Amino acid sequence: MKNSIAERISDFLKDFPPFNLLKEKHLLEIASDVSIIYLEKGDVLYKKDEAFHEYFYIVRNGGVSLYHHDMDDNKHMVNINDAGDIFGVRPLINKEDYKLTAIANEESIVYGIPIEIFQSVTKNNVKVYKYLITSFASNAYDPYTAEENTKIFVDYLPNTSQDIANFQTADYTKNPICCNENSTLKDAAIKMSEFKIGCIIVVDDKKYPLGIITSSDIKNKIATGLFPITTAVTNIMSSPVMSDKKDLTVADAQLKMIKYNIGHLCITEDGTPNSKLVGVLTNHDVITALGNNPAAILKDIKRASRTKTLRTARRKANGLLKSYLEQNIPLTHIINIISQINDAVTMKAIEIALEKMPTPPPVTFSWLALGSQGRKEQLLFSDQDNALVFEDVAEEKYKDTQAYFLDLAKLVTKSLNKIGFEYCEADMMASNPVWCKSITQWKAQFKDWILNPDDKAILLSSIFFDYNHIYGNLNLEKELTDAIYSTLNETSLFIRFLARDALKNPSPLGFFKQFLVEQNGEHKDLFNIKYRALMPLIDTARLLVLSNQVRGINNTYERFEKMAELEPNNKELYESCAYAFKALLKFKTKQGILHNDSGKLIELETLTKEEKLKLKRCFKPLHDMQETLKLRFDLANF
Amino acid sequence: MIWNWLFKKKYNKNHPDFWKDYISSFDKKNKKPINETRFVAWDTETTGFDKKEDRILSLGAVEIINKTIKANNTFEIYIKQDIFKPETVKIHGILKDGDLKKVSEIEAIERFLKYIKNDILIAHHAGFDYGMVNEMLLRHGLGKLKNDFIDTSILFSKSKHIIYHSNLKKHYTLDELCKELNVSMADRHTSIGDALITALVFLKTISRLDKRNVLKWDYLLKG
Numbered sequence: 066m067k068n069s070i071a072e073r074i075s076d077f078l079k080d081f082p083p084f085n086l087l088k089e090k091h092l093l094e095i096a097s098d099v100s101i102i103y104l105e106k107g108d109v110l111y112k113k114d115e116a117f118h119e120y121f122y123i124v125r126n127g128g129v130s131l132y133h134h135d136m137d138d139n140k141h142m143v144n145i146n147d148a149g150d151i152f153g154v155r156p157l158i159n160k161e162d163y164k165l166t167a168i169a170n171e172e173s174i175v176y177g178i179p180i181e182i183f184q185s186v187t188k189n190n191v192k193v194y195k196y197l198i199t200s201f202a203s204n205a206y207d208p209y210t211a212e213e214n215t216k217i218f219v220d221y222l223p224n225t226s227q228d229i230a231n232f233q234t235a236d237y238t239k240n241p242i243c244c245n246e247n248s249t250l251k252d253a254a255i256k257m258s259e260f261k262i263g264c265i266i267v268v269d270d271k272k273y274p275l276g277i278i279t280s281s282d283i284k285n286k287i288a289t290g291l292f293p294i295t296t297a298v299t300n301i302m303s304s305p306v307m308s309d310k311k312d313l314t315v316a317d318a319q320l321k322m323i324k325y326n327i328g329h330l331c332i333t334e335d336g337t338p339n340s341k342l343v344g345v346l347t348n349h350d351v352i353t354a355l356g357n358n359p360a361a362i363l364k365d366i367k368r369a370s371r372t373k374t375l376r377t378a379r380r381k382a383n384g385l386l387k388s389y390l391e392q393n394i395p396l397t398h399i400i401n402i403i404s405q406i407n408d409a410v411t412m413k414a415i416e417i418a419l420e421k422m423p424t425p426p427p428v429t430f431s432w433l434a435l436g437s438q439g440r441k442e443q444l445l446f447s448d449q450d451n452a453l454v455f456e457d458v459a460e461e462k463y464k465d466t467q468a469y470f471l472d473l474a475k476l477v478t479k480s481l482n483k484i485g486f487e488y489c490e491a492d493m494m495a496s497n498p499v500w501c502k503s504i505t506q507w508k509a510q511f512k513d514w515i516l517n518p519d520d521k522a523i524l525l526s527s528i529f530f531d532y533n534h535i536y537g538n539l540n541l542e543k544e545l546t547d548a549i550y551s552t553l554n555e556t557s558l559f560i561r562f563l564a565r566d567a568l569k570n571p572s573p574l575g576f577f578k579q580f581l582v583e584q585n586g587e588h589k590d591l592f593n594i595k596y597r598a599l600m601p602l603i604d605t606a607r608l609l610v611l612s613n614q615v616r617g618i619n620n621t622y623e624r625f626e627k628m629a630e631l632e633p634n635n636k637e638l639y640e641s642c643a644y645a646f647k648a649l650l651k652f653k654t655k656q657g658i659l660h661n662d663s664g665k666l667i668e669l670e671t672l673t674k675e676e677k678l679k680l681k682r683c684f685k686p687l688h689d690m691q692e693t694l695k696l697r698f699d700l701a702n703f
Numbered sequence: 704m705i706w707n708w709l710f711k712k713k714y715n716k717n718h719p720d721f722w723k724d725y726i727s728s729f730d731k732k733n734k735k736p737i738n739e740t741r742f743v744a745w746d747t748e749t750t751g752f753d754k755k756e757d758r759i760l761s762l763g764a765v766e767i768i769n770k771t772i773k774a775n776n777t778f779e780i781y782i783k784q785d786i787f788k789p790e791t792v793k794i795h796g797i798l799k800d801g802d803l804k805k806v807s808e809i810e811a812i813e814r815f816l817k818y819i820k821n822d823i824l825i826a827h828h829a830g831f832d833y834g835m836v837n838e839m840l841l842r843h844g845l846g847k848l849k850n851d852f853i854d855t856s857i858l859f860s861k862s863k864h865i866i867y868h869s870n871l872k873k874h875y876t877l878d879e880l881c882k883e884l885n886v887s888m889a890d891r892h893t894s895i896g897d898a899l900i901t902a903l904v905f906l907k908t909i910s911r912l913d914k915r916n917v918l919k920w921d922y923l924l925k926g
Contacts (some may be wrong), residue, residue, distance in 0.1 A: 066802070069895045070765065101772040101899075103906040105913075108770075126887070172885075177771075511921065595721045 071097040077125065080675075081149040083187075083196040086103060091186035100177035104129070104169035110153070116158030120177030127173025128682070132166045142334050144395065145170050145644055147679050154178060154197050160326060194320065237311075237332050242267045247329075249292045250287060250301050253278055253419035264329055266342060267302045274300025274331045274342045301351045310336035311343065317350050359385065359402045360461055366409045372480040375410050380485050382406045386444060387658050396647045397622070398451060404441035408434070408535055410484060411477075415536045418476035427466050427475070428456035429538035435493060438684035439531040440603070440619045442628045442650060445657045445664065449478060449486040450528055453495035454541045457503050470501050493528065502543050508548040515552045519564040527566065530607055535618055550614055564698035572688035573597040594653050595665035598687065600682075602646045605690055622646045635693070642690050645683035654678065720846050722784035722815045726780045728821040729849050733734040737923075742767040742853075743818070744825040745778070746894045747832045748795035750788045754834045758784040760797045762836075763817055764893030765902050772902055779895040781805045794892055795880075809843055819850060823924075825876045827901045829854040842910075851924050855904050856882065858923070880904045 075096035078084040084092055100120060104110060104127070112417045113134050132140040133150060145154045155161055157180050184317050187193045198370060243266045244253045253265050257280070264279040280299050288294050301514035304535045306322065318330055330680040332344040362385065362646060365378040382403060389399045397423070415432055419425070436450035438445040453474055482488055495501050502510070514526040530549075532626065534542040573592070606624035609615075613631060618624050622643040629639035658666025669677070694700065718764045734740075751757035764778035779877035780851050781797065783805040792798060794823060806814075815836075837847045856875050881888050886905040888898025 066783075067779055068774065069779055069890060070899055073896075074774055075891055093915060097775050099774040101774065103770045103772075103910075105910040126885075172910070174903070217787060334914065596744075684731045 067095055069499060070101075071099070074099050074101075074525040077174070078123070080632060080673075081151075081153075081245045086190065086196070087187065088193050095178060095182050098179040098182050099181075101125070102175050102177055104173045104175060106169055106171050106173075108169045110167040110169070110175065113163055117160060117162055118153070118177070119156075120153070120179055121151060121157050121183075122153045122167070122175045122177055123151045125176050127175075128170040129173055129175060130168050130170040134166065140166065142640060142644070147682065148675050151178075151197075155497075157183070157197060159326070161402075166527045171213055173467070200254050200298060210524075215357050227430065237313075237330075237350060239344045240268055241345040243268055243272070243299055243342065245270075246297075248298050249294075250278075250283070250298055252290070253298050254283060254287075254294075254531045256692065263635040264345070264347070266306070266331060266345060267298050267304075268342055272341045274306045274308065274333065274338050275299070276304030277331070277445055278302045279329070302350065303339055305338050306331045308336060308338045309346075310540055312348070315351055318664050320350065322348055359406065363409055364408060366406070369413055370417070371482050372414065375413055375417075375480070376484045379406065379410050386654070387569065390651065390655055390658065396651045399423075400442055400620070400650075402445065403444050404438070407438055409441055411438075411481065411535050414477050414480045414484065415473075417480065418473055420477055422469075422473055424469075426455075427462070427469055428458055429541065430455040430470060431534050431538050431541040432477070432495065432536040433532040433542065434535050435532050437526040439528070439533040440621060441533065442620055442622075442651070444654045447483045448485070448489045448664055449481050450489050450493045450665040451495045451535075452493070452529065452532065454502065454504050454507050454545060456538070456541065457505050462593070463503065466503075467498065467501060471498060472495060474501055501604070504544055507545055511545070511549050512552050515549070516556055518559045520562070520566070523562050523566045527563070527604065530611065531603075531619055546616060550616065553600050553611060560608065561607045561698050563604070563611065564694055565700055567601060567608050568691055568694060569699065570597055570601050573684050590669075591666040593665055594656070594667050594680075595663070598649050598684065599646070599653065601687055601691065602642060602649070605642070605694065606646075608694070636662040637690055638686060638693065642688035643688045648679065648683050652676075711832075717902070718845065719813070721816055725816045725821075726846070727847065735765055736874060738769045740768070741820075741822040742905070745819070745832065746826060746897035746899050746901060748797060748836050748892070748894045749835055750784065750786055750791055754838050757788075757835070758782070758786045758794060759811075759835050759839055761783060761894040762811060763893065763898040763900050764815070764818060765817075765844050765895070767825075767902050767906065770906055774897070777895060778815065779874075780811050782811045783807055796893070800803070801832075808839055812840065812843060812845070815851070821850060824848070824850045824852040825855060825905050826852065827855045827880075828874070828902070829856075833876070850874060853905070853907065853923055855901055859883075859908050862908045877901070877904070884908070903919050 075089070075092045077087075078096060079092055080088075084095075087095075102110070108121065108618055110129060110388045115134075117244060118172070119623055121534055126148060128148075129146045129152065130148065131143045133143050134140055144152075153165060153167060154496060159491060162675050187243065238566075242260050242404070243254055246267055257263070257278075259263050264277055265276050267276045267278065276299065282301050282303065287294055287296075292300055301605070307325055307327055307329075311332055313330070313332070321330060328348045330346040331338065331342055333345055334340040359382075362378050362381050365381070366375060369375045370376065376649075385401065386403055389402075411432070411434065433439065433452045433454065434450070435452055437447055438450065451474075453464060453470050455470055475548050477688065478488065478496045479498050482566055488494065493500060511526075514522050514529075520534060524577055532542070536695075602625075603621050606621040606628075609628050610624045613628070615624070615631070624641035625639045625646065629636045629643070632639070653664040655664070672680070714764065718730065743764050744768050747763075748761045749757050749759050752822050761781045763780075765772050766776055781793055783802045787799045787894065798802065812884055832851065833848060840847060855877075859880055871903065874884075877890070878888070879890075880886070881900060881904070884904055886900055886903045888900065891900065
């Protein structure tokens with residue numbers, strides 16, 4: 066019988082992964098058994114520890130938030146799923162109870178995808194499973210659950226750009242260290258520490274693997290007093306072992322490890338535990354095989370002695386960024402890694418420059434990153450904004466001291482430029498005498514900005530309030546920050562100027578809920594996501610932390626999260642601003658990668674309807690936030 | 704004679720079995736909580752608006768249990784009719800001799816009754832669809848539909864706050880409700896598409912009423 070509803074559902078599904086990887090007839094088969102579920106805002110679809118459903122889910126309209134519960138049962142939002150996002154895939158992968166809670170963030174319609182049928186039509190479809198595992202991992206990952214998961218989730222998921230690595234045969238450790246089943250745990254531990262290894266395989270006389278003991282088994286079962294140190298290894302080992310054949314690919318090994326939540330695979334002659342052990346594959350081996358990982362890049366940076374090496378390392382990070390975005394790794398995690406890499410690159414560039422200087426610095430100094438790098442949210446290459454603070458010196462020495470640091474800064478900015486960070490158009494760089502000053506001069510500068518605000522000064526100074534110490538004497542930065550916050554206490558005028566500045570770009574949607582695009586100039590009809598959407602959020606977050614005397618938080622989303630903590634009654638608004646910021650930044654970065662530019666100008670025609678909807682959803686919190694600011698800082702008559 | 708009238712049987716022995724089953728199923732009906740109740744949202748496509756002259760071309764229905772609609776238990780049927788009005792094709796898109804598999808009226812009735820059972824029916828401007836189906840039942844010597852029904856057009860008016868009641872419209876079209884409640888208009892003007900839209904309109908309206916704590920059976924079912 067004709068089923069138009071199923072046809073319509075399959076029509077929706079076919080545009081989204083992993084369904085886009087399926088044949089039409091299979092898709093229709095799945096669609097014919099879909100449950101269309103209506104959720105009111107706040108409806109709970111599933112709860113942590115609830116038995117798994119026979120469905121996994123995809124958002125049709127609206128949004129569904131996933132929450133993690135910490136030890137005290139407080140909820141932390143992990144992610145909001147928008148139209149087309151799949152979630153609740155845990156039962157599909159390992160038939161476990163839910164670890165997160167899914168609650169409708171707004172009125173939503175979700176499709177429940179029947180797991181049994183899905184599995185029957187997708188079995189042996191490696192691509193589908195790779196996608197699911199990635200998606201599973203990215204939702205399962207958050208700072209709170211990272212500990213529970215195998216670390217392998219975090220950075221090294223299979224993806225298309227690494228396919229070559231994935232389908233290579235995994236390079237396992239041959240001749241692994243073993244102990245006989247009759248050994249005591251103490252013997253095994255001595256062997257492990259002798260060979261400096263984290264695991265040992267228990268084998269029988271025929272060298273068939275019986276079980277495995279890892280350092281954490283010793284920690285959990287011996288050190289806790291559960292078993293005496295003289296106990297037999299067979300009491301401690303995890304058994305049976307997971308095994309596979311010699312020609313196992315990296316991708317398959319990784320899937321197996323994630324699926325069974327294990328870190329080691331025994332390689333045996335025929336692939337089963339009932340044959341001779343020939344090697345061990347650890348998740349570390351898998352990670353090494355996949356190569357492009359932050360640890361390796363950071364190592365490269367630390368070892369670099371020339372700008373050229375830094376340049377190569379930073380380029381690698383761009384590849385990493387791209388694959389992270391493809392895999393839907395949470396943006397917070399991406400930001401943390403990329404900003405660590407950016408900071409390390411800058412640090413190394415300064416060290417290299419210092420070596421080139423004829424003499425060591427006359428006094429200590431602090432190199433500050435400003436703007437997006439200062440906020441630790443720079444993902445793609447952008448302009449370099451930086452400043453330099455040096456210790457106070459006697460007046461007669463000031464000129465020479467400044468000259469020294471200007472020379473140093475010129476070397477640094479030049480090599481940063483070589484690495485890929487463009488010079489700042491407004492010359493907001495430490496190589497400019499205006500932004501390379503002693504601590505006393507800097508304090509005076511900030512005091513002037515704060516006490517005598519005008520629109521021009523605000524425009525100029527706002528990025529200076531997002532500084533972050535990169536290199537040198539940390540105390541100088543602290544001293545400056547102390548001075549700024551005590552000056553802020555003297556006046557409220559500055560804060561109101563900042564507030565007005567934060568509102569200068571109204572909500573990006575026009576009266577008819579159309580995007581406001583650029584009206585003229587060379588970017589006519591393009592949507593400027595940076596000025597229309599990101600900057601207002603960045604400005605707002607800065608304003609809020611400054612007016613609340615919150616120190617040491619530079620990330621825009623972390624600033625909003627902090628505000629949510631400080632003002633529980635506005636928690637929802639702040640959290641949705643934090644989320645919107647992350648979503649918009651991700652959007653901009655993806656666009657940037659696509660067009661190989663900064664990504665700030667978006668051609669609306671190239672977006673799909675879903676993408677436009679996603680964008681629009683981010684503007685609502687911005688709009689609400691701006692309304693709140695108007696009231697809070699009494700801007701109506703300002 | 705009077706006995707006959709008093710004990711008038713709800714059906715007679717000439718009625719087909721499916722009708723007898725349908726009618727007798729109402730004897731033992733008891734009300735369940737709303738979230739366990741099966742609702743059937745449905746719609747018809749017809750050759751026109753005249754109950755006597757016009758005919759039903761298709762029937763579409765979906766079931767709702769606990770805010771969930773199952774794609775594997777939807778109802779979609781196309782009916783062979785001698786009466787055909789070319790001018791309405793542009794609305795419903797059903798051709799006289801198209802590729803769609805069509806069944807006779809009596810088969811459609813049987814399958815429809817088996818699908819709706821004694822559950823609560825939901826339709827938009829329900830009176831029309833009821834009238835059309837009842838006429839069809841009559842043509843085959845059967846009685847009227849016995850199910851309770853909810854009209855989404857009326858239900859929606861109730862969901863509006865009392866302060867707006869003075870300038871409320873009497874009739875909301877399904878298109879207007881889709882706009883107001885943000886329901887996708889895909890497959891509008893097919894009976895199954897409109898049935899699904901009606902179901903979503905119903906769920907969204909109910910959630911608005913539920914917030915105002917007025918969700919009781921008599922409130923829902925009272926015209």
